[in-house]
Amino acid sequence: MKEVHKFNIDDFIVKPGKTVSLKDYKTRYKGTFKEKAEAKAALLDDVAALSSAQNKLYASHSHGVLIILQAMDAAGKDGVIRHVMTGINPQGCAVYSFKAPTEDERMHPFLWRPVVKFPAAGQIAIFNRSYYEEVLVVKVHPEFLNGQFLPEHDRKKDLEDLWERRYKEINGIEAWAKNSGIVILKFFLHVSKDEQKNRFLERIDNPDKNWKFSPSDIKERPYWKQYQKAFQEMLSATSTKDAPWYIIPADDKQYSRAIVADIIRHRIEALNLSYPKLSKEALANLQLVKKQLLEE
Numbered sequence: 001m002k003e004v005h006k007f008n009i010d011d012f013i014v015k016p017g018k019t020v021s022l023k024d025y026k027t028r029y030k031g032t033f034k035e036k037a038e039a040k041a042a043l044l045d046d047v048a049a050l051s052s053a054q055n056k057l058y059a060s061h062s063h064g065v066l067i068i069l070q071a072m073d074a075a076g077k078d079g080v081i082r083h084v085m086t087g088i089n090p091q092g093c094a095v096y097s098f099k100a101p102t103e104d105e106r107m108h109p110f111l112w113r114p115v116v117k118f119p120a121a122g123q124i125a126i127f128n129r130s131y132y133e134e135v136l137v138v139k140v141h142p143e144f145l146n147g148q149f150l151p152e153h154d155r156k157k158d159l160e161d162l163w164e165r166r167y168k169e170i171n172g173i174e175a176w177a178k179n180s181g182i183v184i185l186k187f188f189l190h191v192s193k194d195e196q197k198n199r200f201l202e203r204i205d206n207p208d209k210n211w212k213f214s215p216s217d218i219k220e221r222p223y224w225k226q227y228q229k230a231f232q233e234m235l236s237a238t239s240t241k242d243a244p245w246y247i248i249p250a251d252d253k254q255y256s257r258a259i260v261a262d263i264i265r266h267r268i269e270a271l272n273l274s275y276p277k278l279s280k281e282a283l284a285n286l287q288l289v290k291k292q293l294l295e296e
Contacts, residue, residue: 011029014236014244014246016239019236021232022228022231022247025249026190027249028255043258047086047261050264053268054088054092058089058091060273060276062121062181063182064120064125064181065124065267065268066177066182068127068130068185069126069130069189070129070132070187070231073217075190075196076189076191076256079253080187080256084261085126092124098128106147111131113131114130135166136230140223140230171237171240174240178242183268185263186246189248191251192251193221200218
């Protein structure tokens with residue numbers, strides 16, 4: 001079945017081997033839609049189709065789907081999860097938010113913690129932030145490495161070898177996951193610094209959103225340029241054929257949610273899954289059970 005997207009996916013996907021400059025990617029994008037109402041309708045259409053696709057995924061037990069969301073603070077990760085996955089059967093989906101690792105987690109290799117959360121066959125797992133924090137926030141704040149139990153060769157002043165090895169380890173674990181039947185969908189929600197500021201102010205001014213604002217959010221804002229550089233290097237090094245990155249314009253939530261929903265829907269539908277077919281013997285048994293029920 002030929003995929004028909006509501007957006008040009010080539011506008012968002014990071015081709016393997018490409019050196020990314022985030023200045024080349026828009027933070028606002030509306031495609032061919034003339035107004036937000038059209039994007040909302042498209043989102044609802046994709047959500048309904050995604051629900052159907054997930055039912056087949058759940059029933060077939062042949063693939064798992066891992067969705068990774070990375071972004072600066074206030075880019076809309078929670079909103080994407082809430083609106084895009086609203087029609088998903090909760091029995092087949094789990095959301096994980098990776099906070100600061102515990103001491104026990106820090107004593108293991110950095111990929112140990114997330115791998116056990118990878119989705120089982122038939123399941124969808126959503127990582128709200130992920131193991132990529134180890135080449136993002138830790139790269140911006142290398143002092144965090146002091147709390148990690150690293151071998152001596154990783155404690156050099158020049159950490160480039162460490163980051164390069166972590167990129168390769170990430171690519172390797174994702175290739176393993178793909179070969180094990182897991183579809184990996186990675187989204188970077190690309191928000192502008194001005195839009196982040198507006199969303200922070202809204203959280204402060206709106207009493208219903210006060211709870212969403214954390215003082216730690218504003219502490220990272222002065223490191224904006226460092227984070228942009230870390231994201232660029234991460235996107236360049238880890239967008240692969242097995243698990244490409246999608247850079248999603250995130251200044252307008254309605255459009256960003258529609259884009260993400262469209263990509264997830266079509267990536268799952270492209271698996272061409274179907275409901276399990278029963279054997280002739282099993283079908284015959286069903287008819288016997290039906291007869292018994294009707295004769296009660």
